[in-house]
Amino acid sequence: GAGVSQSPRYKVAKRGQDVAxxxxxxxxxxxxxxxxxxLGQGPEFLTYFQNEAxxxxxxxxxxxxxxxxxxGSVSTLKIQRTQQEDSAVYLCASSxxxxxxxxxxxxxxxxxxxxxx
Amino acid sequence: QQQVKQSPxxxxxxxxxxxxxNCAYENTAFDYFPWYQQFPGKGPxxxxxxxxxxxxxxxxxxxxxxxxxxxxxSLHIMDSQPGDSATYxxxxxxxxxxxxxxxxxxxxxxxxxx
Numbered sequence: 001g002a003g004v005s006q007s008p009r010y011k012v013a014k015r016g017q018d019v020a021x022x023x024x025x026x027x028x029x030x031x032x033x034x035x036x037x038x039l040g041q042g043p044e045f046l047t048y049f050q051n052e053a054x055x056x057x058x059x060x061x062x063x064x065x066x067x068x069x070x071x072g073s074v075s076t077l078k079i080q081r082t083q084q085e086d087s088a089v090y091l092c093a094s095s096x097x098x099x100x101x102x103x104x105x106x107x108x109x110x111x112x113x114x115x116x117x
Numbered sequence: 118q119q120q121v122k123q124s125p126x127x128x129x130x131x132x133x134x135x136x137x138x139n140c141a142y143e144n145t146a147f148d149y150f151p152w153y154q155q156f157p158g159k160g161p162x163x164x165x166x167x168x169x170x171x172x173x174x175x176x177x178x179x180x181x182x183x184x185x186x187x188x189x190x191s192l193h194i195m196d197s198q199p200g201d202s203a204t205y206x207x208x209x210x211x212x213x214x215x216x217x218x219x220x221x222x223x224x225x226x227x228x229x230x231x
Contacts, residue, residue, distance in 0.1 A: 004160070033218065042123075042206050042221030043161065056218065091160055105151075106219060108160030 002026075004109035006092050012115045013082045021077045021112045023092030030097040032075050033106060034067055037089040046090075049075060050097065082116045089113050120144050121209050123222025130229050136194040138225045140207035143188065147209035151219070152181065152192050155204045164205070165192070197229045 005024045013019050025032050030051055035043035036059075045059040051072035060067070064083075069075040079086055093106040122141045130136045140150075148169055153161035167174045167181040167190065174181045180193040194201055204226050208219040 031217070035219075040224070042121075042208075042223050043219070044221070045218040048218060059218070093160075105163055105166070108153075108162065110158065110160045 004092055004094055004107055006090075006109040006112050008112060009110065010113050010115075012117065014117055015084060016081050017116075018078065018080045019082055019114065021079075021090050021114070023075045023077070023109060025073065025075070025092070025094030026107055028096070029094035029107070030072070031095045031106075032069060033093040033095075034075070034077050035091040035093065035108075036061075037091055037111065039088070043091050046077070079114075082114075084116050087114055087116045120147075120220050121207060121222045123207050123225060125225060126223070127226040128228070130197045130227065132197065132199060132229055132231050134197050134229075136197045136201070136227055136229070137191060138205055138207070138227070139189065139191045140222050141187075141189045142209050144209070144211070144220075145188070146211045147220075149210040150181070150183065150190050151208050151210075152179075153206045153208060153221075155206065155224075161206060194227075197227075199229045199231050202227055202229050 007022045032049040034046040037043045047067045048056040049069045052069050064080045066078045089111040091111045092109045095106045120143050124139050151166035152164045154164045155161045165176050165179045167183050169185045178195045183190045204224045206224045207222040210219050
């Protein structure tokens with residue numbers, strides 16, 4: 001059916017507030033990625049899940065960023081004590097797995113635009 | 118360290134013209150090179166991709182040229198149309214290892230004038 005969906009589409013937060021961003025991947029896609037896209041820049045990798053396992057979180061910029069995918073489907077990216085530099089579009093992408101390895105084609109959601117005031 | 122360098126930052130082309138966007142990479146382990154198209158308010162969408170065992174791939178009006186020795190690849194859009202106006206990102210990935218994450222260039226804003 002549908003592609004990758006994300007919610008909310010827009011989020012305004014006051015500095016210091018916690019936020020939670022949701023991603024619904026394409027049904028059956030085992031791999032799930034989060035990327036951060038600053039204004040006028042390309043997406044930058046944050047973290048990767050295969051099913052419920054978080055296999056790579058090397059791109060998370062600080063310990064204020066936390067991601068989870070408890071049932072291997074929906075994922076949530078949480079940012080604690082938001083700072084102005086966290087303002088960006090947060091993109092979620094999913095892909096299939098073949099022979100234990102994520103296929104190259106990643107399908108992106110529309111993103112959540114976060115503005116921290 | 119920017120692993121994928123993209124140019125130009127912006128490009129203006131007349132309708133019917135050829136748009137050319139270039140990318141260069143540093144990591145020789147990269148072996149999958151996709152191009153993504155992004156419209157305002159939307160997520161990136163895969164346009165076309167190439168692997169280094171071929172020097173060129175064509176899909177409709179879109180062609181990727183790949184130069185492995187120079188570690189460069191480019192996107193050519195033939196007969197550019199106003200509907201092609203968008204931001205284009207090149208990217209790279211290492212299929213062989215566990216480096217499944219995409220590394221993107223900074224993007225090229227393409228404007229096609231009618």
